Amino acid sequence: MPSVDEHVLPATGRRPWRSYGLFLLLVAPNLILLAVFTYRPLVENVRMSFYDWNIAQSGATFIGLDNYIEWFTHADTRVIVSNTVIFTVAAVAGSMIAGLGLALLLDRKLRGRNLVRSTAFAPFVLSGAAVGIAFQFVFDPSFGLINDMMGRLGLGTAPDFYQQPHWALFMITVTYIWKNLGYTFVIYLAALQGKRSDLDEAAAVDGAGWWTYFRKVLLPQLRPTTFFLSITVLLNSLQVFDIINVMTRGGPLGNGTTTMVYQVYEESFVNFRAGYGATVATVMFVVLLVITVVQVRMMDRGTR
Template identity: 70%
Template sequence: MSTTLLEPEVDDLRKKAKRSRRNEWWLAAVLLAPNLLLLALFTYRPLLDNFRLSFFSWNISSPTSTFIGLDNYIEFFTRADTAQVVLNTVVFTFFAVAGSMFFGLALAMLLDQKLRGRNFVRSMVFAPFVISGAAVGVAFQFVFDPNFGLVQDLLGRLGVDTPNFYQDPNWAMFMVTFTFIWKNLGYSFVIYLAALQGLNRDLAEAAAVDGASAWTRFWRVTLPQLRPTTFFLSITVLLSSVQVFDIIHTMTRGGPLGNGTTTLVYQVYTETFTNYRAGYGATVSTILFLTLLIITAIQVRYMDRGARK
């Protein structure tokens, strides 16, 4: 008898729950719709259009294009300069990511201590990150100028000859990589600093009581706790460094000696807007996008697997 009396109430509760879930879905759809629409129009549509364009030969000054199938992709993998451009991209990205994260962590650990004036120094470290890359590139042109730059003056005082940063491809790559690290160091620094301030201090104190050295505490206690932050930075700094254009354009124009500092992103620009080969530029950008997608997916998968452990 009591079960029969409760059935209408149960049905009523079920209807209310369904109605509540439906209202939540509608609210989510209304709130997400503008963002999804903007993503579709300004991210996914250009991405698909770029992929389509990679199968065409198109001079951006011409209203017509010619379908050529896989010819652009075949050209990319058989061109003589592709290996050099890919190598430039890998070298620049590796040292830019490693340098930004290493020095960012070192500065974060230093400025996480109770030091006089540390807030001012923190601001100075972060300040270059908000400056335009083009402006930083122009400023560092004078820093590395072999005739009257700051580097030339410092090396001259030490009795060391100044390398010709604008004629030697290796030194030119060092120059643009150093400039990128200097500009973007503040980003890694701030992220690591926030992570350090959220660590469990009890573990480090317990290790110190047990007689662990400072290096052991860092390697065995601090660094493992920073693993999620390190993975996050490895992805974001990687994507940022691969896409760098302004610093290279203002400092070296992709040279010296042809492709001395030309990366894949800079090749997209030169092929599209200098050589007027938008189809081939779309091919290079498509290959770069797929490569970054695979690398990011591997990083995220590895991070998830590490988090489960």
């Protein structure tokens, strides 16, 4: 006589068609939206990278790999890639280090900490263009806040952030870090509030110093959060456009602060070379894909 479980459960290795139907019903809308608004434009962008197309005209001429050959051999490519790498590395490291430090400070019981938390998070919800305009007055070499503070401290005048490429890149990096500090801060703060109290108590009983506790107890617990932030902040920083467009428009000296994503805009909508812009976007997509896959694999290994 068969048991009750044999009547209730399906045969091993089989699933009822009703489950598959429900699965498709729930997943299909998301797949359709992804296919229409994400994968189709992606495929179209890759296809367009093989054409010479003036965006102001209707026709496009197939040129094969000429756009890719031009980009990889162009003199400006090294400068633009260098700007992208420097900005991205500095933005990711600065945002995560500053966010963790602020989270450690505001995780304590301090008077008015909720107000400070809200204030620290507020810039993240602001428009990048608005933040860029505000920081123009901070970095202005004539009447900006930095120039005024340096004068009061007797340190001379501020550098000309708008005429020197390395200072201009520093300017937009600081602006981006300030704007996105609230994001890393909130994520790290949530992770700190969910850490294991028994490990803290064990470290206190063992007499571990602050640095030992931070390195041996706290950081290992924050590893999944750190990996998550490294991926999201990296992807976001590589796609920064609004701050650069408002503050420097890719200059000074032509490509002083031009990154790859800004080059996509400039080639497509300023120079009207949509095919060449699609080429830069395709290269950028491949780079992002490789970096993301590597980071995800590293995260998987770190959590095992």
